[in-house]
Amino acid sequence: MVPLALLLSCVQSGRSLAVGAGAGAAYAVGSAVGGPFTGRLMDRSGPSTVLRVSGPVAGLTLASAALWAGSAPTAVALAAACAAGLATAPVGASMRALWPALTDDAALRQRAYSFEATLSELLFILGPTAVTVLATLAGARGALLATAVLLGAGGLGYGQAPAVRGRGRRTAPAAAAADPTGRDPGPVRAAALSVLVAIALTAALSSGLVVAVTASLRDQGSAPELAGTLVALQSAGSVAGGLLYGARTFGGTTYHRYLRLLIVLTLALAALPTVRLALDAGLPATWALVLLGVLLVLSGLPMAPAGAEEFQLIGEMTSQGRATQAFAGVGSFIALGGAAGSAATGLIADRLGPGAALCTPAAFTLAALLLSLAARRPITRAVSPAPSPAPAAGPTPVPAPEPGENQT
16 A cells, blocks of 8 residues: 555655655665564564564654655655655564464465465555545545554554464574574575575566556557556456465475466466457457456466465475564565566567567566476475484493393
8 A cells, every 4th residue: 555655645745756656666665675674673572572663663654754745855755755664564474474383284374375365465456446545535645644554553453463472582592492494504595595586586477567568558559547457357366366275275395386386377477468469360459458357367366376385485494583584585575576577577568569578477487487496406405304313322222021031
């Protein structure tokens, strides 16, 4: 909700679209930079302790940005948006870090990650809609103030959950003792970096898809504003896919389930350029829109499940004492990947046309798949159980004699 609320508030206050978009980008950059540091504090001091401070600070700072939207200098408005992002605690990362601590049931954790990914997709549909309704009823500044209240109250409310309050302060030695890996850190770092880059590439496909669909609509003479509705169809497909995936338990390791989902996602996205081929073959623009909507729904089905397996894979290779920091780092890679995907797809659309732009989501996903395959050995080593320590050397015990045996 925050980027759209910032954009509408700045524009309604008389600022340019560039300033409004820059405010949203400043908030995103602040969140990407501050998330891992706040996550580290949450791992060390307990999430509830950190949220008592970060929740009100983030909400008040964003509320200040709403009040200053029309009067403060542009640099101050952008700085306030960035500060709000820096203060926003990675609540989603903290929640994902809690799943392994709440249950040892791998199937239950798989369903939890799937439900969380599905809920995120649903909020990506409902959030902008809520901002639009609030802006209509109370003005853009009122929508931003309401968003600030949700941001602050949500952080505080999450921090009061019993499971969150129960995860108190832990010293570094205690955290290590609570979740020893016993694994070589080299393969773990290589595996984590490979998965993080793959996650960034899947984020790039989502942001690039918005640009590609907008370019395709503009080229065929349809209203570019329909791009939001069409991309929301993919999110709806993702919600449906996440619910179906979470309702069942699938066999195999997390890594192999992730690979299978990347293959399905790549094939589904590879069908999108057929819309351009159909248009060139004479398909009416209206039917081309229908075809694009159907393909977007189908391509959305494996997205939430793939996201769930991504997070579970990161969780399996991360010690419990650093889980929140690790998941917050995932959010930073998602932000960077989304920015890169949008910029790259925009360049491709300008230079090679909308048909080539529609190929970029599948290209990003294929790159994530190839990277995950290339890193198969370090990933499988990073998620394998820690070897059991060898028994201490000592004298071989002498078996006790059987009853009635001569014991002389």
